[in-house]
Amino acid sequence: MTPNIPKATAKRLPIYYRYLKILADSGKKHVSSTELAETVKIDPATIRRDFSYFGALGKRGYGYDVSSLLAFFKTTLSQDKLTNVALIGVGNLGQALLNYNFHKSNNARISAAFDIDPQITGLIRSGVPVYPLEDMQEQLRLQQIKIAILTVPAAVAQSVTDELVAGGIKGILNFTPLRVTVPENVRVQNVDLTNELQTLIYFLQHFEHNG
Numbered sequence: 001m002t003p004n005i006p007k008a009t010a011k012r013l014p015i016y017y018r019y020l021k022i023l024a025d026s027g028k029k030h031v032s033s034t035e036l037a038e039t040v041k042i043d044p045a046t047i048r049r050d051f052s053y054f055g056a057l058g059k060r061g062y063g064y065d066v067s068s069l070l071a072f073f074k075t076t077l078s079q080d081k082l083t084n085v086a087l088i089g090v091g092n093l094g095q096a097l098l099n100y101n102f103h104k105s106n107n108a109r110i111s112a113a114f115d116i117d118p119q120i121t122g123l124i125r126s127g128v129p130v131y132p133l134e135d136m137q138e139q140l141r142l143q144q145i146k147i148a149i150l151t152v153p154a155a156v157a158q159s160v161t162d163e164l165v166a167g168g169i170k171g172i173l174n175f176t177p178l179r180v181t182v183p184e185n186v187r188v189q190n191v192d193l194t195n196e197l198q199t200l201i202y203f204l205q206h207f208e209h210n211g
């Protein structure tokens, strides 16, 4: 049975899960909250509190049992099959999307954000860790993220896109005005509010002239 856990904790489970899987694959049997904290960039106290919700109480000098944690996460996560999404560029628009974080969707959420601004990297914004851009390819692979939301300035949109593709991204929700170039196997969905507004203005004018 899955215990009732707070939403913020639930959001962190996929992050823990991915790292625990890697630890288990490398033959590690135990992990301390401090060790885990360093890798996932979530503070040890939060990790201990999160883990306590499902009865995993690490032992001093021993840490948590990797395989039993993994088994727990597997059951919990498979129930709602979340798709993790990355967000690149935590500025005005990026932060707004982080706040929103698809809270009405059971199957998609932003699990990692990236930026170049040292003022925000290393922080957790709206429950989502913000990593420096240098860590992007590594994190995308570790967290097995295939979809990215692009909210960087247009001038860097193509170079960031190239990095995303190199990091294994297969789908990009592009908010920048630049029409980025990608290989055939990568899908780009462009979101353009200005365009939508222009269309609306056009239809209203058309309606006024004819109605």
Ligand SMILES: NC(=O)c1ccc[n+]([C@@H]2O[C@H](COP(=O)([O-])OP(=O)(O)OC[C@H]3O[C@@H](n4cnc5c(N)ncnc54)[C@H](O)[C@@H]3O)[C@@H](O)[C@H]2O)c1
Pocket (backbone or CB within 6 Å): 088, 089, 090, 091, 092, 093, 094, 114, 115, 116, 117, 133, 150, 151, 152, 153, 154, 156, 160, 174, 175, 176, 177, 191, 192, 193, 194
């Ligand atoms: N599609 C739309 O409807 C719509 C609406 C508003 C803004 N936009 C576009 O969204 C983008 C972001 O707009 P904003 O107002 O949030 O801008 P902003 O300047 O507030 O934020 C941009 C963020 O990207 C970061 N950044 C810069 N270079 C980067 C890089 N190489 N890698 C990672 N992060 C990097 C900056 O540090 C900053 O935090 C712009 O391209 C803008 O034109 C689109």
